[in-house]
Amino acid sequence: MAEHLARLNPEQRMAVETTDGPVLVLAGAGTGKTRVLTTRFAHILLAGKASPGQVLAVTFTNKAAREMRERVAALLGRPVEGLWLGTFHALAARMLRRHAELVGLSPQFTILDADDQLRLLKQVMEAERIDAKRWPPPLVMGQIQRWKDRGEGPARVTPAMAGDLAGGRMIALYAAYQGRLKALNAADFGDLLLDITEILRNNPDVLAQYHRQFRYILVDEYQDTNVVQYLWLRLLAQGRHNICCVGDDDQSIYSWRGAEVENILRFEKDFPGAKVIRLERNYRSTAPILAAASGLIAHNAGRLGKTLRPGGAGGEGGEKLAVLSLWDSEEEARAVGERIETLLKSGDSLAAMAILVRAGFQTRAFEERLITLGIPYRVIGGLRFYERAEIRDAIAYARLLVQPGDDLAFERIVNVPRRGIGAAAMKTLHEHARAADMPLTKTAENLLAAGSFRGRAGEGLRTLLAALAMWRETLAREGHVMTMRQLLDESGYTDMLKADKSPDAPGRLENLKEFVRALADFETLAGFLDHVALVMENEENAESDKISLMTVHAAKGLEFDTVFLPGWEEGLFPNQRALDEGGVKALEEERRLAYVGITRARKRVIILHAAQRRIYANWQDSIPSRFLDEIPEEWLTRGGSAHSVRVSRPRVATSFPRDARAGTPARHTLTARRRFAEGARIFHEKFGHGTVITAENDSLEIAFDAAGVKHILAQFVEPA
DNA sequence: AAGGTTAATGTTTTT
DNA sequence: CATTAACCTT
Numbered sequence: 001m002a003e004h005l006a007r008l009n010p011e012q013r014m015a016v017e018t019t020d021g022p023v024l025v026l027a028g029a030g031t032g033k034t035r036v037l038t039t040r041f042a043h044i045l046l047a048g049k050a051s052p053g054q055v056l057a058v059t060f061t062n063k064a065a066r067e068m069r070e071r072v073a074a075l076l077g078r079p080v081e082g083l084w085l086g087t088f089h090a091l092a093a094r095m096l097r098r099h100a101e102l103v104g105l106s107p108q109f110t111i112l113d114a115d116d117q118l119r120l121l122k123q124v125m126e127a128e129r130i131d132a133k134r135w136p137p138p139l140v141m142g143q144i145q146r147w148k149d150r151g152e153g154p155a156r157v158t159p160a161m162a163g164d165l166a167g168g169r170m171i172a173l174y175a176a177y178q179g180r181l182k183a184l185n186a187a188d189f190g191d192l193l194l195d196i197t198e199i200l201r202n203n204p205d206v207l208a209q210y211h212r213q214f215r216y217i218l219v220d221e222y223q224d225t226n227v228v229q230y231l232w233l234r235l236l237a238q239g240r241h242n243i244c245c246v247g248d249d250d251q252s253i254y255s256w257r258g259a260e261v262e263n264i265l266r267f268e269k270d271f272p273g274a275k276v277i278r279l280e281r282n283y284r285s286t287a288p289i290l291a292a293a294s295g296l297i298a299h300n301a302g303r304l305g306k307t308l309r310p311g312g313a314g315g316e317g318g319e320k321l322a323v324l325s326l327w328d329s330e331e332e333a334r335a336v337g338e339r340i341e342t343l344l345k346s347g348d349s350l351a352a353m354a355i356l357v358r359a360g361f362q363t364r365a366f367e368e369r370l371i372t373l374g375i376p377y378r379v380i381g382g383l384r385f386y387e388r389a390e391i392r393d394a395i396a397y398a399r400l401l402v403q404p405g406d407d408l409a410f411e412r413i414v415n416v417p418r419r420g421i422g423a424a425a426m427k428t429l430h431e432h433a434r435a436a437d438m439p440l441t442k443t444a445e446n447l448l449a450a451g452s453f454r455g456r457a458g459e460g461l462r463t464l465l466a467a468l469a470m471w472r473e474t475l476a477r478e479g480h481v482m483t484m485r486q487l488l489d490e491s492g493y494t495d496m497l498k499a500d501k502s503p504d505a506p507g508r509l510e511n512l513k514e515f516v517r518a519l520a521d522f523e524t525l526a527g528f529l530d531h532v533a534l535v536m537e538n539e540e541n542a543e544s545d546k547i548s549l550m551t552v553h554a555a556k557g558l559e560f561d562t563v564f565l566p567g568w569e570e571g572l573f574p575n576q577r578a579l580d581e582g583g584v585k586a587l588e589e590e591r592r593l594a595y596v597g598i599t600r601a602r603k604r605v606i607i608l609h610a611a612q613r614r615i616y617a618n619w620q621d622s623i624p625s626r627f628l629d630e631i632p633e634e635w636l637t638r639g640g641s642a643h644s645v646r647v648s649r650p651r652v653a654t655s656f657p658r659d660a661r662a663g664t665p666a667r668h669t670l671t672a673r674r675r676f677a678e679g680a681r682i683f684h685e686k687f688g689h690g691t692v693i694t695a696e697n698d699s700l701e702i703a704f705d706a707a708g709v710k711h712i713l714a715q716f717v718e719p720a
Numbered sequence: 721a722a723g724g725t726t727a728a729t730g731t732t733t734t735t
Numbered sequence: 736c737a738t739t740a741a742c743c744t745t
Contacts, residue, residue, distance in 0.1 A: 061735080553732050
């Protein structure tokens with residue numbers, strides 16, 4: 001162990017050895033965060049301060065959890081058993097299963113995915129007679145999720161919070177949705193943390209049990225915690241306070257998912273006497289990359305403050321960041337392709353390169369270009385294995401075997417493959433089920449036994465129910481792998497795919513084979529189902545030499561020699577929609593995202609922007625991102641076919657006020673001069689005339705005459 | 721119950 | 736433009 005400590009720099013070592021009391025480790029990008037976290041974990045165990053089961057270690061992703069587990073085992077020189085190491089959701093689920101009755105669930109509850117949630121909500125809305133046209137279910141779902149992220153169950157939501165959503169009946173709707181979840185013995189993702197937090201809050205004996213158990217708490221990516229996660233941690237840390245949170249406020253990029261940077265900013269207040277340790281020595285990137293990133297992020301207010309310094313021996317030298325100005329998005333893709341080919345010729349590997357985009361649709365142009373050039377690539381993100389329709393169908397069958405009362409699973413597969421059970425049959429089934437307050441399968445059984453379900457639908461239902469009963473027997477006798485293999489054949493599912501002439505049918509069959517293979521890794525079907533619900537990830541084979549294409553969000557935590565950052569244009573990055581919704585706060589998050597993008601690079605950054613970009617149907621003029629002006633010019637090398645043109649004859653974006661965005665040098669003075677008083681009348685290109693309600697620096701809250709209340713940056717409006 | 725047609729709608733998505 | 740969900744027709 002001593003040798004592991006010796007490999008740390010003084011700050012890292014401090015972060016590892018300060019085991020007791022609250023500790024906040026502010027770990028900048030590439031400063032050895034994971035090393036600190038894992039060494040600290042191992043140190044606690046080796047120093048005999050706690051046994052493996054007495055440390056609670058929380059991450060956001062399964063990947064991070066897996067990595068921590070492996071590295072701790074490597075440090076200890078043996079695999080460790082009995083760890084409470086996992087994602088927030090996995091750990092919460094594990095706790096919740098132990099105390100499920102306390103919130104009206106049984107321990108075998110099903111964890112619903114986003115698709116199930118939405119379908120369930122639609123049903124509840126229909127039952128509550130709430131117009132789905134006026135109140136789009138995804139929007140309503142979003143509100144429910146936000147409440148859950150903030151630890152607010154239906155009982156805590158006030159009419160003021162609910163507003164006029166769902167015609168003023170939002171609270172009742174939320175309560176009804178929760179009621180249905182409990183009736184189905186199901187929990188959605190938000191419930192996992194909401195429910196366990198509620199349990200810990202209301203049951204001192206349960207909380208005391210965990211207090212006795214957990215001597216140390218380790219939290220990764222603390223800047224991304226939302227309110228419930230924070231409440232859950234605070235409850236568990238109560239009393240002993242041996243909590244160590246690692247994070248970087250400059251890399252908080254998930255506020256739209258409920259994350260609150262304030263959690264990390266407030267740490268010292270929350271945990272008095274907390275020790276704050278800054279890791280600022282960066283061992284990843286060259287000096288110009290660090291300087292550029294630091295210069296950019298310095299434009300954010302309200303940071304905890306941290307400056308990345310080159311930590312390695314080779315801190316000096318390094319290429320400046322290249323900025324390429326191109327005419328249009330196609331030329332942008334071509335320019336990236338050319339650079340890749342040049343790098344390949346000089347011996348670089350594709351695996352060491354990445355193209356990081358702001359939005360998913362941008363990847364397409366690059367994919368096309370890479371295909372024509374014959375450059376192998378991999379797109380990270382997108383549809384994940386367990387989200388594919390055929391896999392979800394198979395999972396629904398499995399869920400139905402484990403829980404016959406799983407109505408959502410039943411509905412999904414009742415007519416897949418076709419059994420002649422359509423909307424009409426399902427309607428009667430639903431009516432009877434509701435009247436008798438019984439699951440759909442049980443209702444179907446009763447109706448068939450009573451002889452009141454005839455015709456093709458009745459026949460189909462009878463066959464399905466008989467088959468389900470048979471598979472359940474097989475499950476008990478032969479185990480889950482054999483059962484699912486048989487089920488897929490006997491249900492007619494594989495035949496359905498074999499008969500399918502569409503080009504992706506063979507792939508789907510292949511996926512199902514993979515599904516059965518994956519089943520074998522688990523002892524029980526229930527264990528497998530938990531895995532698919534909580535570990536929705538794509539196993540990427542990082543073996544082959546391919547360039548990675550992904551969003552900047554997806555790239556957090558990764559690193560590459562060369563990073564391409566295309567689409568640095570106003571409206572795209574920073575994203576206009578984010579700005580419209582979130583004002584200055586959103587702009588700062590966009591800036592952090594840009595910071596994350598740049599700091600992914602070890603050696604080389606190429607930022608690109610196009611003067612014209614095709615958005616949907618038509619071409620739109622675009623001007624360079626303000627972030628380009630915020631990076632100190634000394635670290636940039638400008639080039640590209642549209643470079644000089646852009647300077648002498650700046651193009652004007654249609655959706656932006658002309659004067660504020662015209663030339664680079666004048667920009668700051670213009671935006672700085674623009675001040676609006678409360679009550680001032682203004683005009684916005686898109687939303688028209690309005691009145692300023694509140695003005696905070698350059699973030700305005702504006703009541704538009706036609707478009708409602710919005711948060712807008714001052715630079716996007718002009719006096720009316 | 722199934723297939724074809726139209727209309728709406730386009731950021732990011734760790735679990 | 737291109738995808739997807741809701742709708743309408745047979």
